Amino acid sequence: MIAGGPHIVVVGLGYVGLPLAVALARHFPTIGLDIDAGRIAELTSGHDRTREVAPNLLAASLLRLTAEAIDCAGADLYIVTVPTPVDADNQPDLGAVIAASRTVAGLIDPAKRPTVVFESTVYPGVTEQLCGGEIEQAGSLRRGRDFRLGYSPERINPGDREHSVERITKVIAGEDDEVVEQLAAVYGAVTSGGVYRAASIKAAEGAKVIENAQRDINIAFMNEVAQIMAKIDVSVWDVLAAARTKWNFLPFDPGLVGGHCIGVDPYYLSHLAQRLGHEPHVILAGRGTNDRMGAWIADRLHERRGGQAGSVLVLGLTFKENVPDLRNSRTIDVIRRLEALGHRVSVADPLADADEAQRDYGFALTAVGPARYDLVLGAVGHKEYRDMDARHLAALLTEGGTLADVKGIWRSLDLPGVDRWSL
Template sequence: MSSIKKIVVVGLGYVGLPLAVALARKFTVIGLDVDAARIAQLIAGHDRTREIAGEALARTTLTFTQSAEDCRAADVYIVTVPTPVDAANQPDLTAVIAATRMIAQAIDPAKRPTVIYESTVYPGVTEGICGPEIERAGNLQRGRDFRLGYSPERINPGDKTHSIDQITKVIAGEDEEVVEQLAEMYGAITSGGVFRAASIKAAESAKAIENAQRDINIAFMNEVAQILSKIDVSVWDVLAAARTKWNFLPFEPGLVGGHCIGVDPYYLSHLAQQLGHDPQFILSGRAINDGMGAWIADALHERLGGKAGKALVLGLTFKEDVPDLRNSRTVDLVARLRELGHRVEVADPLADPDEIAREYGLSPVDPGGSRYDLVIGAVAHGEYRDLATDELEKLVESDGMLADLKGMWRDRQLNPAINRWSL
C-alpha cells in the first residue's frame, strides 16, 4: 500500500497542470497556484495553455486552490514554478524561493515529506539553495524533518506525442528511500518508465544540457543561414539535400524563444562562471540566437533597398501551434524593424491579445483586407501554413516582399511580381 497519501503540486502552468492531472488519476492531489484568475479558469474547466482539454479537467479529481493553508501536511510537494532569467540574463529564482518558503510553512515534520523540484535550475540549487531555505524558513532539519528530490520537467508545449504519461522521467533523491518513492509515484503515471540518476546534481545537469544542446545546434543552423544569405542560397534548400544523409541531425534555423531553450543555457553558463570557467561555446550559441531577430530585420531592410514601409509580422508565440508567448523572440524582429522606420503590425491566431499587450505592448490586428510592403511569416502556425495562395498574395503589395522564415510557403507558386525571401 502506497505511503503517498497527499501530493501538492505548486505551480499550475504548462508543466504543473499536466503533471497534477496525471498524478490525480492515481493519488490524492492538490494543485496550488498563486494566480487567482488561473485557478478560477481551471475550476471553470478552461486551460488557457491548451495542454489539458476541458473534458479532462471536468473528469479530474484534482483539487485546485490558491491558498497555502490547503497544502499543509502533505507527503510530497512538487515545485513546478517558472525559472526565467532577468534583464542581465542571470538566473531568476524568485518564484522557486517563494514556493520553497511556502512549503516550509506547510511541512508537518512528523510526516517527513519529500520536496521535489521539477523547475529547471543550475546544478546545486536544489541542495545548496532550496534545502537550506526550507530549513531556515520552517525551522526544520533536512533528513530529519523533510527530504529532497529532483525530477526535471520535460514538457514540450503543444506536443501530444511526448506527453507526461509517455516520457521517461529522470528521478533523483538524497537517499535510496526517496529515489524509490519517486520511482513509485512517477512510475505510476508514465508508460516511459523512470531513470534513476546518479545524484540530484546529475539530474539537474541533465536537464540543463538537454536544452543547451538544442540551443547550440539551432545556433549553428542560424549561422549557416546567415552565411548562405550572402550568396543568395536558402538554408531550406540546403537542408532538404543534407537530410538525405542517414546521420544528419535535422535541426532548423529560426527565432529561439520559449521557457527552456532560450533560457536554460544561461543557467548552465551562470554555474560555469561561478566556478571560474568561461563558457565560450554556450554563450556563443546564445549570442547568435538572441541576435537572430535583429539580423533578419536588417537583412530584409537591406533587401528592400533601405526603404521603410508598412510591415506585417505573422506569429508571435515562441513556436508553432501553441499560445505560449514566453520569451518570444519575434518581438526582437518587430522592435528592430520599427527602429529602421517600418510601420509594423502583428498578428497571431492563438496568442491571447491581452497577454500580447501586457507582456510586449503590442496590439494584434486582423490582417484581412489590408496590403503590406513587407509580410513576414515568423511562426509556422497551422493557419498560416494552410493559408490559401490567393489569400497570401492579397496580403502583399504588388511590388512588396514576402519573407518566409520557416520555409512554410517555399513550394507555393506565387505571383512572380512578389519579391520572395527566405532564410
C-alpha cells in the same frame, strides 16, 4: 479524491504543473496550488489557457484546485513546478523557486517527514544548497530529519501531444535510496515511459540544463549556416534538404529561438560555469548567435526593401508554432528592429492572448486582412498560416511587396510576380 497512496501537492499550475497534477490525480490524492486566484478560477471553470489539458479531461479530473496555501498543509509529497526565467542581464532569476520553497516550508508537518521535489530547471546545486536551505530557514526545519529533497526535471514540450508527461521517461533523483524509490513509485504510476534513477540530485539537475543547451547550440549552428548561405544567395532550406539525405545528419532547423527553455536554460549552465571559474565559450557563442538572429533577419528584410521603411504585417508572435505561449518570444526582436528602422509594424497571431500581448510587449494584435502591406513576414508556423494559399498571401501584399518566410512554410507555393525572401 482517491483515498489511497501518498497525498501530493503540485505547486505551480502552468505548462508543466497542470498536466502533471492532472496525471497524478488519476492515481493519488492530489491538490494543485497556484498563487494566481484567476488561474484557479479559470481551471475550476474547465478552461486551460495553455491548451495543455483538454476541457473534458480537466472537467473529469479528481484534482483539487486551490489558491490558498493553507489547504495544502501536511502532505506527503510536494512537487514544485514554478518558472525559472532569467533577468534583464540574462542571469538566473530564482525568485519564484525561492518563494515556493518558503511556502512549502510553512506547510510541512515534520512528523510526516515529507519529500519536496523540484521540477523547475536549475543549475546543479540549487535544489540542495539553495532550496533546501530556504526550507530549513523559513520553517525552522532540518533536512533529513523533518523533510527530504528530490529532483525530477520537467520535460514538457508545449503543444507536443506525443511526448506528454504520461509517455516520457522521467529522470528521478533523491537524497537517499528511500526517496528515490518513493519517486519511482509515484512517477512510475504516471508514465508508460518508465523512470531513470539518476546518480544524484546534481546529476539530474545537470541533465536537464544540458538537454536544452545542446539544442540551442545545434540551432545556433543552423542559424550561422543560414547567414553564410545568404551571402551567396542560397537558401538554407535547399542546403538542409540535400544534407538530410545523409543517414546521420541531425535534423535541426534555423530560426528564432525563444520560449521558457531553449532560450533560457543555457544561461543557467553558463552562470554555473562562470561561478566555477570556467568560461563557457561554446554555450555563450551559441546563445549569442541565436539572440542576434531576430535583428539579422530584420536588417536583411530592410535591405530587401531597398532601405525604404514601409508597412509590415508580422504573422505569429508566440515563441513556437501552435501554442499560445508568449514567454520570451524572439519574434519581438524582429519587430523592434524593424520599428527602429522606421517600419510601421502590425502583428497578428490566432493563438496569442491579446491582453497578454498588450501587457508584455505593448502593442495590440490585428486581424489578417483586408489591409495590404509592403512586407508580410511569416515568423511562426502556426497551422493557420501554413494552410494559407497563394491567393490569400498575394492579397495581403501591396504591388511590389515582399513575402518573407522565416520558417520555410510556403516554399512549395507558386507565387508568380511576388518578391519572396526566405532563410
